[in-house]
Amino acid sequence: MAKLSVNINKIATLRNSRGGNVPDLLQVAADVQKFGAQGVTIHPRPDERHIRYQDARDLVPVVYTEYNIEGNPIRRFIDLVLETKPAQVTLVPDADDAITSNAGWDTIKHKGFLQEVIQEFQSNGIRTSIFVDPDLKMIEGAAETGTERIELYTEAFAHQYGLGNYDGIKPYTQAAILCEQLKLGVNAGHDLSLDNIKFFKENIPGLLEVSIGHALIAEALYLGLDNVVNMYLQKLK
Template identity: 65%
Template sequence: MTKLSVNINKIATLRNARGGNIPDLISVAKDIEEFGADGITVHPRPDERHIRYADVYALKKVLKTEFNIEGNPNPKFTEMVLEVCPAQVTLVPDAVDAITSNAGWDTLKHKTYLKEMIDTFKKKGIRTSIFVDPDPAMVEGAAKTGTDRIELYTEEYAKMYPKDPEKAIKPYAEAAIVAHSLGLDINAGHDLSLENIAYFSKGIAHLKEVSIGHALICESIYLGLENVVNMYLHRLK
């Protein structure tokens, strides 16, 4: 079964909007674990507009499931990850002013840099993943960096799915085959939802993990957080 890691950035966004501690990020993360999720994902950005660096340290103390920290490995981010030692670090090439992640790595252009960063994290026993577009060349480039996994950037799949699911999933299925042949494990994330997750998980061979945040939290407004977490888990079976 593909594992579900819940991205809680949107919980932090809601908390930060009022300047207090409601909703309590730590309590929500613990509840999500109790509801059955396999892990918690956070993506702190330099301006700390949602997840704060202090949140990452606090979460590490209480989480019982896998902790996945995403981000661009600038010096501050790298120092934090090495201190926290999560189960997994996912390297994402987001710009400082990006609203959300909007592209995968060019693993050919940045091969040396990525290899150096991955070596740094793996020396601390942290599993590594690289955010990539569903391009066989980028997947092959990722394999040469020494990463353990790739995370397929699924925004284009989500956009195309309502009109043509088969066409939408084709490049991802092909990229996954290449990744598996090269010994890479496969994660996926970005704009996956209750509407499109079942088709994606069935169509991607060897899919280890999906990271879902924005859609899951939005759906929970109507359906309830515990219910939605279990709806995802059911679709991933």
């Protein structure tokens, strides 16, 4: 079974839009774990428009499953990860002003930089994952950085699936097969939802973990958070 890590960025967005502490981010993190999620993901950005850096610190005693922190490894982010020591750090090459992540790493162009950052995290006992497109050359490049895992950027799959083009899964299946050969663990995330997650999981050999936030929180508005978490868990079996 692939693990479900719930990205709680959207909870922070809602909280920040009104001020105060409603909804309570820490309570939601505790609840999604109680409901069955095997991890909690956050993605702090430099402007702290949703997750704040202090949230990352405050979550440390709350997250007793897998704690995954995503972000662009600028120095401030690196220092935050080294301070909080999550189980996993996912490196994402998003610009400061990006609305959401929109591309994977060029692991060939940035090989030296990624190697340096990854070694620093690994020497502190933090597992690393690199956000990549389903491009076989980029997967091979990721393996050369020394990372333990990659996270497949799944927006293109989700878009094609929504159009009824199920062949959109093929590059992801091929990428996962290559990862098995290279002994890279496979995570995935971005625009995965209750509609497409079962099909995705069934076609990705060795899938270890999915990180889902926007769709899951939107679905929970109608179906309830406890119910939605368990619906994902059923589809990931």
